[in-house]
Amino acid sequence: MTQLLIKQARVVDPASDLNKVCDVLVTDGKVAQIDAEITATDGMSVLDATGKWMLPGLVDLGAYVRNQERVATVESESIAAANAGITRLCCMPESAKITDTTAEVTLIQEKASHSGKVWFEVVGSLTAGLGGEQLSNMAGLKKAGCVAVSQGHHEFESLDIMRKAMEYAQTCGIKLFIQPLEHGLAGKGCVHDGAIATRVGLPGIPVAAETVALSQILLMAEQTKVDVHFCRLSSAAGADMIRQAKARGLSVTADVAAHQLHLSEQDIVDYNPLCHTLPPLRSEADRDALRQAVREGVIDAICSDHQPHDIDAKLAPFQESSPGISALESLLPLTMKLVDEGALTLQEAITSVTSNAADIINRPHGRLSVGSDADFLIYDPLLQWIFDPAAMYSHGKNSPFEGWEFNGKLLRTYVKGQRVDHHSNDEALT
Amino acid sequence: MSSIKANLVPGPLPASLQLTSDGKLKHFLTTEGLSKELLTEILDRAEQFVTLPSKAQNKFPLLRGKTVMNLFFENSTRTRITFELAAQRLSADIVNLDIRSSSASKGESLLDTIRNLEAMNCDVFVVRHHHSSAPHFIARYCAPHISVLNAGDGYHAHPTQAMLDMLTIRQHKPDFSALTVAITGDIRHSRVARSQIHALNTLGAKEIRLIAPGTLMPAGIEQMNVKVFSSLDEGLRDADVVVMLRLQKERMQGAMLPSEKEYFSLYGLTEKRLKLAKPDAIVMHPGPVNRGVEIESSVADGPQSVIMQQVTNGIAVRMAVMSMVVDSQSKGQG
Numbered sequence: 006m007t008q009l010l011i012k013q014a015r016v017v018d019p020a021s022d023l024n025k026v027c028d029v030l031v032t033d034g035k036v037a038q039i040d041a042e043i044t045a046t047d048g049m050s051v052l053d054a055t056g057k058w059m060l061p062g063l064v065d066l067g068a069y070v071r072n073q074e075r076v077a078t079v080e081s082e083s084i085a086a087a088n089a090g091i092t093r094l095c096c097m098p099e100s101a102k103i104t105d106t107t108a109e110v111t112l113i114q115e116k117a118s119h120s121g122k123v124w125f126e127v128v129g130s131l132t133a134g135l136g137g138e139q140l141s142n143m144a145g146l147k148k149a150g151c152v153a154v155s156q157g158h159h160e161f162e163s164l165d166i167m168r169k170a171m172e173y174a175q176t177c178g179i180k181l182f183i184q185p186l187e188h189g190l191a192g193k194g195c196v197h198d199g200a201i202a203t204r205v206g207l208p209g210i211p212v213a214a215e216t217v218a219l220s221q222i223l224l225m226a227e228q229t230k231v232d233v234h235f236c237r238l239s240s241a242a243g244a245d246m247i248r249q250a251k252a253r254g255l256s257v258t259a260d261v262a263a264h265q266l267h268l269s270e271q272d273i274v275d276y277n278p279l280c281h282t283l284p285p286l287r288s289e290a291d292r293d294a295l296r297q298a299v300r301e302g303v304i305d306a307i308c309s310d311h312q313p314h315d316i317d318a319k320l321a322p323f324q325e326s327s328p329g330i331s332a333l334e335s336l337l338p339l340t341m342k343l344v345d346e347g348a349l350t351l352q353e354a355i356t357s358v359t360s361n362a363a364d365i366i367n368r369p370h371g372r373l374s375v376g377s378d379a380d381f382l383i384y385d386p387l388l389q390w391i392f393d394p395a396a397m398y399s400h401g402k403n404s405p406f407e408g409w410e411f412n413g414k415l416l417r418t419y420v421k422g423q424r425v426d427h428h429s430n431d432e433a434l435t
Numbered sequence: 436m437s438s439i440k441a442n443l444v445p446g447p448l449p450a451s452l453q454l455t456s457d458g459k460l461k462h463f464l465t466t467e468g469l470s471k472e473l474l475t476e477i478l479d480r481a482e483q484f485v486t487l488p489s490k491a492q493n494k495f496p497l498l499r500g501k502t503v504m505n506l507f508f509e510n511s512t513r514t515r516i517t518f519e520l521a522a523q524r525l526s527a528d529i530v531n532l533d534i535r536s537s538s539a540s541k542g543e544s545l546l547d548t549i550r551n552l553e554a555m556n557c558d559v560f561v562v563r564h565h566h567s568s569a570p571h572f573i574a575r576y577c578a579p580h581i582s583v584l585n586a587g588d589g590y591h592a593h594p595t596q597a598m599l600d601m602l603t604i605r606q607h608k609p610d611f612s613a614l615t616v617a618i619t620g621d622i623r624h625s626r627v628a629r630s631q632i633h634a635l636n637t638l639g640a641k642e643i644r645l646i647a648p649g650t651l652m653p654a655g656i657e658q659m660n661v662k663v664f665s666s667l668d669e670g671l672r673d674a675d676v677v678v679m680l681r682l683q684k685e686r687m688q689g690a691m692l693p694s695e696k697e698y699f700s701l702y703g704l705t706e707k708r709l710k711l712a713k714p715d716a717i718v719m720h721p722g723p724v725n726r727g728v729e730i731e732s733s734v735a736d737g738p739q740s741v742i743m744q745q746v747t748n749g750i751a752v753r754m755a756v757m758s759m760v761v762d763s764q765s766k767g768q769g
Contacts, residue, residue, distance in 0.1 A: 200655025204467075206567035206591030206626060209654060275447030276568040319445035320546055320576075322569040324589070326445070403445070 034421030062092025062380035083121025239284035241294030262310035278326035313401020331401030567591035597630030620680030
C-alpha cells in the first residue's frame with residue numbers, strides 16, 4: 006500500500022463544491038480521505054502544500070499529436086501534457102494519424118501509457134481514412150475505447166454522408182465531435198473576414214462558414230437524436246446558436262480553444278504566422294462573447310486545440326504557413342488568466358477544463374472526491390512567471406504567447422497518485 | 436544553411452521594419468504607416484527625375500556598382516520593365532529572375548530561395564509575389580545589407596504604383612486637401628487600391644470614394660476612412676480624380692460577376708458618365724486597360740486621360756525609391 010498525504014493545500018474541486026484548505030490522503034492511486042486535518046502515520050509520504058492549491062488534473066478535449074518524428078509524436082506530446090497539468094488528453098484524428106482501426110487506437114493508448122503516464126483518450130475517425138465518403142467501423146472503435154468519433158478538420162463528401170454518419174453513430178451509441186466549418190464558404194481563407202483581413206489583404210473566412218455548418222448539423226442532430234459535441238467555436242453568432250439549441254433541449258455541448266478567449270484578429274495585423282489558426286481569430290466582440298458563453302455554461306469546456314508544428318511550417322508568409330498553435334502548455338495559464346482578468350470565477354474556470362470536459366467524454370474524472378482517481382495538480386497561485394515557448398516540453402514550439410506574464414504556476418502533476426511532471430521547482434514546495 | 440536557419444524564429448512582420456532607426460526608407464513595402472514628409476520626399480525626388488532628361492546617354496550614377504534583382508513570383512511584364520529601366524538609368528546592374536519557372540515550382544521554400552539569392556551579393560530585391568506579406572517576410576529574413584522593394588503582393592500593397600499615381604495627381608492638382616478621388620472596380624482584389632487609399636489619407640485628400648458591386652467590395656473597408664458606393668453615377672459626382680481599376684478576366688469565374696458586358700453597363704466609364712465628375716477631372720488607370728470592360732476607348736484616349744503620363748511617372752518613382760533605399764544603406768554602413 007502506498008500512501009501520499011497532501012497537507013494544507015486549498016483544495017478546489019468545483020464538481021463537489023469544495024474550496025477550502027484541508028488535507029488529502031491518497032492511497033494506491035485513489036483519493037482515500039479529505040479532511041480538515043489528517044495525521045501522518047508511518048510509511049506515508051507527506052507533501053506540505055501550505056499556501057498552494059490542489060486542483061483536479063486537466064481534461065483536454067482536443068489535441069493533434071501528429072505522428073511524425075520531426076514534428077511531434079504520441080511520446081513527446083504525452084510528456085508535454087504531463088508537464089502542462091493535463092492528466093487526460095483526447096487526441097483527434099488527423100491525416101498523419103488516422104484512427105479508423107482498433108489496432109491504431111490500441112497502439113496510441115500503449116505508447117502513451119509508457120511515456121508521459123497521462124491518460125490518452127482517442128477520438129476515432131468518423132469516416133474511413135478521413136475521406137468523408139465511407140463510414141468507419143464505429144462499433145469496433147467504441148469497443149477499443151474511443152470516446153468519440155470525428156472528421157477533425159476534414160470535409161464530408163456530402164451532407165447526405167454526414168447525416169448517415171450521424172445515424173450510424175447514434176446506433177453505435179458513440180458521440181460525435183464536430184468542428185463546424187462549411188468548407189465551401191471558407192474557401193482559401195486564412196483569417197477572419199473583416200476590416201483587418203481587408204487591410205492586410207489576406208483572404209477571409211466569414212462567420213457564416215461556422216454558423217451555416219452549425220445550423221445544418223443542429224438540424225440533423227435534432228432529427229437523428231445523436232449526441233453532438235461542437236469543437237472550437239470561434240464566433241458570437243456560433244455561441245448564440247448553441248445557446249438556443251440548448252434552450253430547445255437538444256443534447257449538445259461545445260468547447261472553445263483557450264487562445265480564442267485571449268487573441269483576436271488584431272493579432273494578425275503584423276502577419277504573425279504564430280497567430281494563424283483554424284478557425285481564425287475573430288473580432289474582439291466575438292472573443293468577449295465567447296468568454297460570456299463560457300461563463301454562462303453555453304460553452305461547456307475550454308481546450309487546448311494543440312497543434313504542434315516544426316518551425317519551417319511557420320517560417321513562411323502568412324498564407325503559406327500552417328494553422329495551429331502548440332498549446333498544451335498554455336492551456337492552464339490562459340484559463341487561469343481569465344480568472345485574473347475577472348472574465349470567469351475560479352470555479353467556472355476550473356470546471357471548464359476538468360469535470361465539464363470529463364462529462365463530455367463520459368469519464369468520471371476531472372474531480373477530487375473520495376474514491377476518485379488521484380489525478381491532481383499542485384499549483385502556486387502567487388508564483389509569477391513569463392511564458393517562454395523555447396522552454397516548452399512539446400516538440401512544437403509554435404506558440405504566440407512568448408513574453409506573456411502569468412500570476413500562478415503549475416508546480417506538480419500527479420496521475421493515480423504518481424508524480425509525472427519534470428518541473429524542478431521544489432524550492433516553491435518546502 | 437541549417438545553422439543560419441536555427442537562429443530564425445517566426446513572428447510578426449511590423450510595417451515599421453521599412454524604416455531605419457533614424458527614419459530613412461530602408462525597404463519600400465507599403466504606403467501604410469509612412470509619414471507625409473517621407474511620401475512627399477519620394478514625390479519630390481521622382482519629380483526631379485521626370486524633369487531631367489533621361490535618355491540612355493544621360494544615366495545617373497547613383498546606383499553605380501549596385502545590383503538590383505527582380506524577383507517575380509507572379510508574372511508581370513510592365514512593372515518589371517519599369518523597374519528594370521529605373522535601375523538602368525541609375526547605372527545599376529539588373530538581374531531578372533522569373534521564379535515561377537525555377538526554384539519555387541520545385542518545392543523550395545521562400546526562405547531557401549532567398550538564402551540562395553542573397554549569396555549572390557545583390558543590394559536591392561524587387562519582389563512581386565501572389566501572397567500578401569511575402570516582401571515583408573523577405574525583408575525581415577534576408578541579409579541586413581539588402582533592401583526590398585515591393586512590386587505588388589497578393590491583395591495587400593503595390594506602393595510604387597500608388598506613388599506614381601500620387602505623382603500624376605500632384606502634377607495636375609497640387610493641393611491634395613481639396614481633392615475628391617473616386618476609385619472604381621475590383622477593390623476586393625486590388626493591392627493598388629489599398630496602397631492608394633493609405634497614400635491619399637496620409638497626403639490629406641479630402642474624400643476617397645470606392646465604387647464597386649458588393650462582390651468586389653471587401654468587408655469593413657469603410658474603416659480605412661473611405662466612402663463606399665455601389666452606384667458609379669453617385670460616386671463620380673463632382674470627383675476631381677477618377678481611378679479605374681483593371682478587371683481581371685478570372686472574376687467571371689467564382690461568381691464575382693455575371694459578364695463583362697453587364698459590368699461595363701454598370702461600372703464602365705463612358706464619356707457620358709465622366710460628365711458627372713468635375714469638368715477638369717483627370718482619368719487614371721494602372722493598366723493594362725481592358726477597353727470596353729472598365730473604360731470606353733474614347734475616355735481612355737480622351738483629353739482627360741493621364742494614363743500615359745502614369746507610365747512615364749512609373750519609371751521616375753521607381754528611380755526615386757531605389758535611390759532612397761540605397762542612400763539608407765550607405766548611411767547605415769557609415
